[in-house]
Amino acid sequence: MKRHLVILVAFSLMAAIAGCLTITLVQQPSTVFAGDDFQITVTVVTDDDSFASGNPRFGAILLPVGFVVNSAVVEGSITLTENPAFEALLTTDFPPDPGYYWWVGSVVDETPGTLEAVVDVTAGNTQGAFDLSYRVGFNDGTMHYDDSLRDQPLEVLAQDSDGDGMPDWWESIHGCLMANTADGKPDFDSDGLANGEEYSYSDLLDPCDPDTDNDGMDDGWEVTYAGCGLDPLVGDSLADSDGDGLANFAEYSLGADPCDPDTDGDGLTDGDEVNTHGTDPLDTDSDGDLMDDGWEVQEGATCGLDPLTGDSLSDHDGDLLANLAEYNTGTGPCIPDSDGDGSIDGVDCDPVYDRTYPGAGEICDGVDN
Secondary structure (H helix, E strand, C coil): CCCECCCCEEEEEEEEECCCEEEEEEEECCEEECCCEEEEEEEEEECCCCCCCCCEEEEEEECCCCCEEEEEEEEECCCEEECHHHHHHHHHHCCCCCCEEEEEEEECCCCCEEEEEEEEEECCCCCEEEEEEEEEEEECCCEEEEEEEEEEEEEEECCCCCCCCCCHHHHHCCCCCCCCCCCCCCCCCCCCCCHHHHHHHCCCCCCCCCCCCCCCCCHHHHHHCHHHCCCCCCCCCCCCCCCCCCCHHHHHHHCCCCCCCCCCCCCCCHHHHHHHHCCCCCCCCCCCCCCCHHHHHHHHHHHCCCCCCCCCCCCCCCCCCCHHHHHHHCCCCCCCCCCCCCCCCCCCCCCCCCCCCCCCCCCCCCCCC
């Protein structure tokens, strides 16, 4: 429910234009709640009659984006008539974005006097600190105005009736939430983000829709991997955030990490595992033969090791050392004499390093005997 603020904080402000038009008082609240109605009152005084009647006078309040003017009453001892043409001229010089609210007209009675504008406004839904500025002026063929009354602070607060960390206005636009019930902790759309977390991340997220941007990937998953550019508000399913040859949606579907090109750390990129080798990007050893997929592909491709076939007990290079032993020892499964010392790996005292000892009866004890 909107509340209408009637207690106003008064600022005594003086700003004059060549001794003719003066803002003498501005009344505005220092804080309002998002979605509330409040009033701004501006008093303008003419202190001489040196300008002929008919010259347009104007005043303006610069309002933040999202604020709405509901009504305005401009009255006083200075009588204005409407002047649409002049208002159109003003808005070309001071376009209404984020938005000037204008009152404008031609002076009927040129005698000194007072004009008061009372403007009823609804605060926007964006919370934070804003500055309101005020402008008054006239036109005698040349535009004269004063805009020195800037930086009058206004704090817009989020109204949260149930204290669940989500403002009422946000809950009111999402049908699965209730502004009078604390429901910030549940995850109503089952996307991996609690309702309150969705609001905290961005008030543009929809807590009632698991996939706000409709790109096939849940909001929670995209937020988890936002560090490499995934965005739950942007359709980025076809992008490849980690450059591994696998689109984000494919990584999502497989359960892979879209920010890590090698999710399982086996030395093969996720894209190569899926698109080239048919291995599992989430399992370092797709065939369960105790040898990593990457090792079988990178070290054993030339002699037929297969990351999809259990071949740990085979001896592809015929060096009397099984593939699994070569994997554990660090020798080449396709190179019979890995260290090139003239002894095949299976009988070499140290098949990794060239360390042989001459003489009959030599045993593999690391000592020349």
